[in-house]
Amino acid sequence: HPILNTTSNDPPNPPIDHRTLAQNHELFLTSQYSPGSPLFLPNGAAIFNKLQAFLRAQYPQFGFTEVVTPTIYKKSLWEVSGHWENYAEDMFSVKGRGASGQTVNSEIGQNEEFGLKPMNCPGHCLLFASKPRSYRELPIRYADFSALHRNEISGALSGLTRVRRFHQDDAHIFCRPIQILDEIKSTLDFVGMVYETFGLGPYKLLLSTRPVDHFMGTVEDWDKAEEQLKLALAHSGREWSINEGDGAFYGPKIDIVLKDSHGKEHQTATIQLDFQLPQRFKLQYQAPLEDLEGAVSPHETSLDSGHARPVIVHRAILGSIERFMALLIEHYAGTYPFWLSPRPAIILSLNQNPDVLAHVNNLQRQLTGNTPRRDADGLPRPQPLDRIPLAIETDTTPRSLGKKIHDAKKMHYNFIIIVGPAEAANGTMKLEMANQPESSRLQTLEALKDILGGKEYNSR
């Protein structure tokens, strides 16, 4: 078996900027028509979608369910959440342009201004609050890949790292205060699994605790929550430390600080506890006695009798997917692991012989799945849901094989497949593999599919 790992263990130092590397692979564009909103070309979109698909495949085992929520909300929602007051400078305002939003059957606040969402949390609070909740349903864990917008100053915008439009692998956990420990343990497990998969690390964990002066709730609430975070951190087996008093006024948090292959530190994942949003949105659940006695805010008057306030955990593991992609691009330095590669394989023709060209096309169709399945009437049949698309390109230009191999290597294809007259003539799948520690000849298409179809994640 040829080794799938073709990425280098020695990335260039200093790293090549992700914008330069992205150009070689045609990953994305920026445009003056939407500064800070990258346009992903097919290769970049393929990586972007693979990252989402990877997380989606993991969500069931960690108990997350995905939701789909609006892009714009009225000012009145952002007033409830506090964003309109505290986040004004960073938000985009949205208004109907025509008169069409201002007609007879208008709802309350019809002509109100909207805000383009910078975060998903308020929307998830609406979902939580949409029906009475019992402690038996908790934790509820909503995941959301929505596009988010923040109005960064234009001078600061850069590639995928400083943007105005981005996506997070965002999620909110609504849980009972006593569930914090298990949720944080599980989230730290998830973080570890993800960073291992990409061959990233080591990283350290930073706990930010209660600020001295200004904080929500009681000292006792904070102590209990921080105790659970410390237990979870100790359980993780990772290096961790405390930033005393550095937490937000609404809750303690854990930051994941990643050291990249060049020694540079990146703050990527965050796990933020929040006592405030549940209060602002008057969230509650019908609680057992133990929760009522140990309630986070026992003196609150806005709770119904027999009800307690859930805690929200905001968590993102990749953080901004765009920024994480920039990090990966530099980390892999242009040579991607097979499963993430925008250029997994190319088929080169040895010459211009029509049989050779036909065989190249045939192979490409079979490997990519571009041969529609047909039913008895000749109509195409759908491909199954678990099909992972594989982009196999071809080079059938009338150039020397040496030149084609040279170019293909420069473009960092994981596999280079060469087809000559012998393969075409006997219709077999005898193939030459290049860009590998050693070349090998495969007798069947199945053998090749087996290599290319590897479903595990090779981080290197």
Place this chain on the structure above:
Amino acid sequence: HPILNTTSNDPPNPPIDHRTLAQNHELFLTSQYSPGSPLFLPNGAAIFNKLQAFLRAQYPQFGFTEVVTPTIYKKSLWEVSGHWENYAEDMFSVKGRGASGQTVNSEIGQNEEFGLKPMNCPGHCLLFASKPRSYRELPIRYADFSALHRNEISGALSGLTRVRRFHQDDAHIFCRPIQILDEIKSTLDFVGMVYETFGLGPYKLLLSTRPVDHFMGTVEDWDKAEEQLKLALAHSGREWSINEGDGAFYGPKIDIVLKDSHGKEHQTATIQLDFQLPQRFKLQYQAPLEDLEGAVSPHETSLDSGHARPVIVHRAILGSIERFMALLIEHYAGTYPFWLSPRPAIILSLNQNPDVLAHVNNLQRQLTGNTPRRDADGLPRPQPLDRIPLAIETDTTPRSLGKKIHDAKKMHYNFIIIVGPAEAANGTMKLEMANQPESSRLQTLEALKDILGGKEYNSR
């Protein structure tokens, strides 16, 4: 093998409104904070994501590659595309709220107004125009699932059918004029395949041709294009007819008009040719002689020498995914095919015996994949990319089995799995299946997984 098909062949007539059916399945909410932007709850998001995943699995065989494009573009882009002039009433305007967008290092048009995109086409034109194109690259087919916004009047908003925020299974084909026939043939094949999969139909195809008075380009251009559309329609083997003179001024189109199970007609998919946008965006490709002689607009001066103008085909097969979901919800009348079902299966405990409850949990974890894979160090290992999540619920309340079965049927689970002390005691996977033509007892978990893991699309 129990039959997977549990949906009824006799949907209620008149149909139950999708908003009512959606409530039973907890599919979505609407909120006064964002009228016309549905919030999908986990069950609705699962269907929404399955529909996208289904199309994604088909894209390679039809040559589409996905791209990811901005949500907001400056007014100047919408002026190029013509939307600012012709579509003003329906667009939302976006502006930075703070002073942060107005600082020293400002780009040209820094303080310009943005528009929230109602369509993806202008963004795709930017991608096409991002580098010189040769006829050898064509057709280029960009697919995009972006959220789109149109400012519908609030009085007209309703469930998933009249919305302000929606997603299309949108795509744009940039092709040579002589490629229109093949592209339309292939698109009609794709449409047929999709509608068969959902058990929808019959449908008819409507060709709208050149308007009498006001149209772009030459009569000859239109005749050639319409000729190709007619050939493709004839080739489809479907019922089709002509709406003489009913095309837009910028190109002819084909509408797909679906007759639902209640005889009501729905305009869903559209295939729209466009001679205008390529001109507005000055799109061109380096062309062979035959294209230059038969050029769509041979007299254009803005083309470089040796270059021709591509044609754009706008096409959506589901159309608005939200509206298509509404149609499916009514079509299936609350009983979804297994692969799309938000409630594929539930496990009921026969009693409250701790062994029984443990066995229920164990089964649920195994069937959903909620048992993390662990490596030697006890760390979770990632699930493979091709894993299709399966939401298996449980009912372990202390109620009679009869009552639980009754409730589970009311909630339209495709499979009802019953676990009693016998199964728990001997650790086997002997299970009772309900909600099926006949009950059956399965000896192994594998046998159950085999049934539940069916990857084909059962339309009924």
